[in-house]
Amino acid sequence: MGKEIPSLPKIIDREYESLAAKGRLLATYVLSNPDKAVFMTTRQLAAAVGTSEATVIRFIRQLGFKSYALFISALRDLIDRKLTLIERGNIKRPVKGGDDEELLRLVNQDVDDINAMQKGVDLEVAKEVRHLLKIASHIYVIGARLSFSSAHYLGWTLSKIRSNVTILNGSDNTSIDQMVFAPEGSLIVLIATSRYPNELIRLGKIARRQNMKQVLITDSPACPLAQFSDHILVAPQQSIPFLGNPVSIISLIHYLLHTLASGMGDELKAHQELLEKAYMENDTWFN
Numbered sequence: 001m002g003k004e005i006p007s008l009p010k011i012i013d014r015e016y017e018s019l020a021a022k023g024r025l026l027a028t029y030v031l032s033n034p035d036k037a038v039f040m041t042t043r044q045l046a047a048a049v050g051t052s053e054a055t056v057i058r059f060i061r062q063l064g065f066k067s068y069a070l071f072i073s074a075l076r077d078l079i080d081r082k083l084t085l086i087e088r089g090n091i092k093r094p095v096k097g098g099d100d101e102e103l104l105r106l107v108n109q110d111v112d113d114i115n116a117m118q119k120g121v122d123l124e125v126a127k128e129v130r131h132l133l134k135i136a137s138h139i140y141v142i143g144a145r146l147s148f149s150s151a152h153y154l155g156w157t158l159s160k161i162r163s164n165v166t167i168l169n170g171s172d173n174t175s176i177d178q179m180v181f182a183p184e185g186s187l188i189v190l191i192a193t194s195r196y197p198n199e200l201i202r203l204g205k206i207a208r209r210q211n212m213k214q215v216l217i218t219d220s221p222a223c224p225l226a227q228f229s230d231h232i233l234v235a236p237q238q239s240i241p242f243l244g245n246p247v248s249i250i251s252l253i254h255y256l257l258h259t260l261a262s263g264m265g266d267e268l269k270a271h272q273e274l275l276e277k278a279y280m281e282n283d284t285w286f287n
Helices: 008-018 021-032 042-049 053-062 068-082 085-091 099-120 123-135 146-158 174-180 198-209 224-228 247-262 266-281
Strands: 139-143 165-169 187-192 213-218 231-234
Touching (some): 021 042, 123 187, 139 198, 146 165, 198 213, 213 247
Parallel strands (some): 213 231
């Protein structure tokens, strides 16, 4: 089962008494000004509290981070959970040029997110997840709010590969009914993105109480659903999204579906022949 990673405030609180005076100043500054600190280099953070870069490096290592980049990632997770829509708008990078420059900036941001996912994804976990997607008797794919669009893509496309796939909207309370009566051996796939809706966490708890296998696809290892999940795949955000950005999660799902379908053989062919027959009989597609 997965393990929820402590938030940055909890880590700092745990280590605070062991920090030197400058370390405590850094801790106070970071927690008081996370929206500023997240964009700072080690030099800029050192200057903000009147200390040295070496002290900043000692500080992050004492907190248990192997690199400054990992520390900033934890800080970004903290901000992403706490920020309201209004606050996100206030830190959104302004458009200085025309539409073409904004398009280039956003595309580059998406590329950065996908590259981070590709470099960080655990291929062994992905292999285990594909196996579960293949053998489970029933699969329930669940998302809520922003993540429901990604869950719908996963569930809809998965139904073109295998049978007994159900898509649930975690924001609909009737999803609880479906979960309570899910057949034994069902697999639950949860898609969760910051700010992590409580309704999705409740469904994760229900699935755990019923001893269902759970797969979590999320944007951060600090996702609170990690503690209920058997397998976790992370598609991290490299920036703080203003309106939410599912690009890297969709890319990860695309990889899972494509590689799953590639290994299905005649089973996939038989399934899709039945689908095409139904499409033809019901005049589904424009001709």
